[in-house]
Amino acid sequence: MRVVMFGYQTWGHRTLQALLDSEHEVVLVVTHPRSDHAYEKIWSDSVADLAEKHGVPVLLRNRPGGVELLGALRDAEPDIIVANNWRTWLPSEIFDLPPHGTLNIHDSLLPTYAGFSPLIWALINGEPEVGVTAHRMDAELDMGDVLLQRSVAVGPHDTATDLFHRTVDLIGPLVTESLDLIASGRAVWTPQDRSRSSFFHKRALEDSRIDWTWPAEDLERFVRAQSDPYPNAFTHHRGERIRILSAAVSEGRYGGTPGRIFIREGEGIVIVTGAGARSGRLPGLVIKRVRTEDGTEHAATDYFRTMGGYLTPRP
Template sequence: MRVVMFGYQTWGHRTLQALLDSDHEVVMVVTHPRSEHAYEKIWSDSVADLAADHGVPVVIRNRPDDEELLTLLKEADPDIIVANNWRTWIPPRVYSLPRRGTLNVHDSLLPKYAGFSPLIWALINGEQEVGVTAHMMNEELDAGDIVAQRAVPVGPSDTATDLFHKTVDLIAPVTIGALDLIASGQTEFTRQDRSRATFFHKRAEDDIRIDWNWPAEDLERLIRAQSAPYPAAFTHHRGKRLEVLGAVVSQNRYGGTPGRIFYREGDGVVIVAGADARTGRNHGLAITRVRTDDGRELPATEYFTSMGGYLTTHP
C-alpha cells in the first residue's frame, strides 16, 4: 500500500523504520518541528532525518490543518495514513482522505490510557501489563476500532525507561501486522469498550511533585515512573528542592505525620507516608538516593545526617 506517515520522536522514528523495511511504499512523511519541551526532548530520534536519508518527502507542521498540506496529501495519493506520536488533532478531512483511512499506533492497551504519557501513568497506577495498540482513527482521540494489540508484563522493579524499551520493540510487529490485515481486505475490527476508557493529560511539573499523603506503595512507583532520562520526582527539604532518585517501600510500619524524616532502615531513610499515617498501619517510603538542588547525587543515608524534620510538597 501507499503510506503517508505522521509521527514524531522515537515512536514515530520506529514506525517509519518499520514501514521502510516492509513491502509497503512510504510516499510522504509529516512530522513536528523540534521542541524544547522537557518531555519532547526525551526519546527524540528524528523522523525528518530518517525520511530524508531514504529520499522520502518531508513536511514539517505543528498542526495538520492547512490547505497546502491537504493539497500535498491529495497529490501523494495514499492508500492509508499511519500515525504514531502525532501530538495535535488530525481533522476528519485529513484522516478520512486515504482510501483505507488512518491507522493510529498508541503505546497503551486501549481503551485504557488514551492520551498522553500512558506508560508513566500506567506504572504509577500499578498496572500489571502495558502494550501497543494499532487502531483506526475516528473523530474521538484514541477511540477507533482496534486492528492489532500486543502486551508485555510490568516487572516489580521496572522503571518507565524499562517499559519504554519493552513497548517500543512492539511498534514494528503491531504496525506491520495491522497494515497486512488491512491490505488483505479486512474491514471489520474490534470495537473499543468505551465504558472502560480512560484519558490522561500531558505530564508537567506538578505531576512529579511528591505528595506525602500518597501511600508509600504509590510513591515508590512514582519514583520508578520518573526514572532517567525523565525528570525525577521531587520534594522539598528545608526550603530547597530535593529530587528522589531511588526508593523502596519500608519493611516495617511507621506512624505519625506524612513527610516526617523518621528512621534509618537498611540502605534507606524512611519517610512517613499516607494520609492516614497517624494510625500506624502504613509502610513508609525508604529513600535510598537523592539529588540536591545543586546537582549532587548521593545516598540518602549520607544526605540525611540526622533524623527529624519534614519533607514538604512546597518550599
C-alpha cells in the same frame, strides 16, 4: 500500498523504519519541529532525518491545518495514513482522506490510558501489563476501532524507562502485521468498550511533585514511573528541591505526620507516608538515592545526616 506517515520522536521513528522496511511505499512524512518541552526532548530520534535519509519528502508542522498540507496529502494519493505520536488532533478531512483511512499506533492497551504519557500513568497506577495498540483513527482521540494489540508484563521493579524499551520494540512488528492485514482484506476491527475508557493529559512539572499523604506503595511506583531520563519525582527539604531517584516500601510500620524524616532502615531513610499515618499501621517510604538541584547524586543516608524535620511539596 502508498503510505503517508504522521509521527514524532522515537515512537514515530520506529514506525517509519517499519514502513520503510516493508513492501509498502512511503510517499510523504509529516512530523513536528524539534521541541524544548521536557517530555519531547527525550526519546527524540528524528523522524525527519530518517525520512530525508531515504529520500522521502518531509513536511514540518506543529498543527495539521492549512491548504498547503491538505494539497500535499491529496497529491501524494495515499492508500492509508499511519500515525504514531502525532501530538495534535487530526481533522476528518485528513484522517478520512485515504481509502483505508488512518491507522494510529498508541502506546497503551486501549481503551485504557488514551491520551498522553500512558506508560508513566499506568506504572503509577500499578497496572499488571502495558502495551501498544493499532486502531483506526476517528473524530475522538484514541477511541477508534482496534485492529491489533501487543502487551508486556510489568515487573515489581520495572521503571518507566524499562517499559519504554520493551513497548517500543513492539511497534515495528505491530505496524508490519497491521498493514499486511489491511492490504490483504483480512483486517477485523473491534469497537472499543467505552465503559472502560480513560484519558490522560500531557504531563507537566506539577505531575512530578510528591504528595506524602499517598500510601508508600503508590509513592514507590511514582518514583519508578519517573526514572531517568524522565523528569524525576521531587520534593523539598529545607527549601531546596530534591529529586528522588530510588525508593522502596519500608519493612516496618511508622506513625506520625506524612513527610516526616524519621529513621534509618537498611540502606535508606524512612519518610512517614499515607493519609492515615497517625495510626502507626502503615509502612513508610524508604528513600535510597536523591539528586540535588546542582545535579549531584547522593545516597540518602549521606544526604540526610540527622533525623527530624519534614519533606514538603513546596519550599
